[in-house]
Amino acid sequence: MTAPDRTMTAPAATTPVTTADPVRRWVSARIRILLWLLLVMAVALGAVATVTRSVLLREMDHRIQGHLVQEAEEFTSFVEKGVDPDTGGSITDPGRLLKLFLERQYPDSDEELMGLLGVRGETPYVKEQSRELRMSHPLVDDDRALTEIFRSTKATGTVNRHVDPVRWAKVEIVSSPPYPDASFVVAVHPEAEQAKVKDVFTMLLAISGIALLMTTGIGWAVAGRILMPVRLIRTTAAELNEQDLTRRIPVQGRDDIAALAETFNGMLDRLERAFAAQREFVDDAGHELRTPITIVRGHLELMGDDPAEREETIRIVLEELERMSRIVEDLLLLAKAERPDFVSRAPAQLGELTADVFVKARALGERDWRLAGAADAEVLVDSQRITQAMVQLAQNAVQHTVPGQRISIGSRESEGLVELYVADQGPGVQPKDAEVIFERFRRGTARRGARATGAGLGLAIVKAIAEGHGGRVELRPTEGGGATFVLVLQDVLQDQTDVRETEL
Structure with missing residues (x-):
């Protein structure tokens, strides 16, 4: 059944291209510009010649009429004042x-x-x-x-x-x-006067013809020069492929064509970054998923008949499958972050949201948990996404601290902005890591506590949630040592209220 369907639909998809492309290639933009220029010039010159002829004929009529009236008046004056010289x-x-x-x-x-x-x-x-x-x-x-x-x-x-x-x-x-x-x-x-007007009109037509010929040559050269960046864009676009996105259009001048070239170059920059990110993402994802798959395959291949060994192998396999499941869920979440419905906002009390995050985070590990502050304000946010981001930051703080170290969670309002933060007393973030820790599959080099099993997607998810709210995530130093991660949200306040700081 499928083979006949393919043979029926293929011609319909290819027919319009073969019939329309030759016409579009023959009537190039350069020729269209030149034809329009010549049409406008011809109409303008023809209008000038016609108007000039009409003006000259009207002036000739006025001149002849004036001459006739003058001669008639001279004779009338002679009749009234004339005297016979003989008598x-x-x-x-x-x-x-x-x-x-x-x-x-x-x-x-x-x-x-x-x-x-x-x-x-x-x-x-x-x-x-x-x-x-x-x-x-x-x-x-x-x-x-x-x-x-x-x-x-x-x-x-x-x-x-x-x-x-x-x-x-x-x-x-x-x-x-x-x-x-x-x-x-x-x-x-009036025949002689009319002949003069005709000569002037003929001369104007001849000059117009010469002007059109000159315009043809000049217009062809100018149109070619103007459209040169467009041809470069077309040539560059035809030569682009996934393996080579490095070519750019040279930008000259400050006109619309130069702006088009700059826009095209900007698009190529974004495409190059997108393809590079895609390749890096695929490589990193493949690497992250390859490790647990290798572990699972290796343990299954070496699994013997001993019940204790089989039980240990099953435990390890389940752990690795769980890790792969978390990686896939995080990847799907990051993919959904590009959709407009990633964030569903609703009114919420910021103080209650902060307290709820604090209660959930306390179960992540034995640390000195502190609710540093809770802003009393009504905000328009996606409470589930904000909770997810804050719990992820708390989990990240647990991985970089040891039991007994302080981790503070709080929120505050400042100059129309809302900030939710998680501060720890761990080793902090190395300067070389500060630029990359929010990227996918990137981890910091300084770690304390238990060995982390994450794939390096947690902070990338936090960044996506912050940007989904029109905000950002910032890394700041903690007083006395450590790192503070802050969700900075703007345009989320429902009304302005006082901030209450509660130290526990």
Whole structure:
């Protein structure tokens, strides 16, 4: 039954990887960064060119409109103030008026000034025009456009012709019979101005194209430089294995990429320490379990038929099995210390908890037990775990003292912290041991009393319980000689009360 199951599930696990990986490898981060950069640059440059073109066209329209209004106002002023040079009086003939005005004008190359005469509703004829025309398709030759302008009731407008549009302004001349209707017309051909705007727009597009090409090269180089640490991280991660975790990413600069490299290096440091601790833990655990197993195997192999010898062998085997059982239980406890439910807090009276620990510890050995102090405060702790840690510290004190020596147990409150301590008058802890005694499978070198049978996990369990409460365990010297182990807990007080010190 199991073989078909394996053949059915294997393809489902491998199919997504083979289909998605080539796409991810082809569209690299460097290319995506470059494409986004080019897209943003293209949109920005296109927007600049388009806005510039719109501004230039709007300015051209304003300039042409202003010019038309100016010419119309000049003619209106001439009509109001003009004098016939031959008679010295006012000019009543529209044709004469247009002739005198146009003779004095010098239009631009894209401008036409003309006078139109005719009957309203009919095709007009050009009475006069100023100077020689220099545009390719002058308005004066377009009868349809002239008729449209002459008939229009507006003062300004645009004539849309098949060759080019023409902007115009008109001033009608008030006349009476026998003179015909007349109008002064100024026309501007915007084709040249529009060509200039088009040239500027084309130049902007060309400059934008060159800028995009330069951006492509610069962006490719800059993206490669920025992503270099990322490639190093990927390469380093691909080359890492359980046997070699020593490689690190060189950190340069102080930007986000440098922070990423530092974070990756920190992760590698933690992984290296974790693997080293795991290997050391496995080696130490194997060593600690190998000894009792060897003892059990050896005694069982040498066990004879003598009842007394068999009884002694069974006793030794049971003792070693009990020691192995304690080692396994301690290892399981330390493994559980990594779980969030390792500590289950509940309100407790610190004084009662201290007294309970003292009563239990007195049964560990014949020592001069003292309840040095009990703080009167309500705390939020896991009473069973705290009791377990304190009893372990008391057991540790018994192993390092001899009958009759003092061991003190107490608790106190100081500056918002709660301290539970076990102090002995033993030989103390050697400085070289102070750094390692809280590690797993580590023991101090100074021992008194009976031979210790522990595996070196007791103080590691105490440390795990303290850290589970958000605190720590400290080693301090005892006045007069010895060692004091202190559980320092913070943020466990329920309310602030006085501390009562009771000397027994």
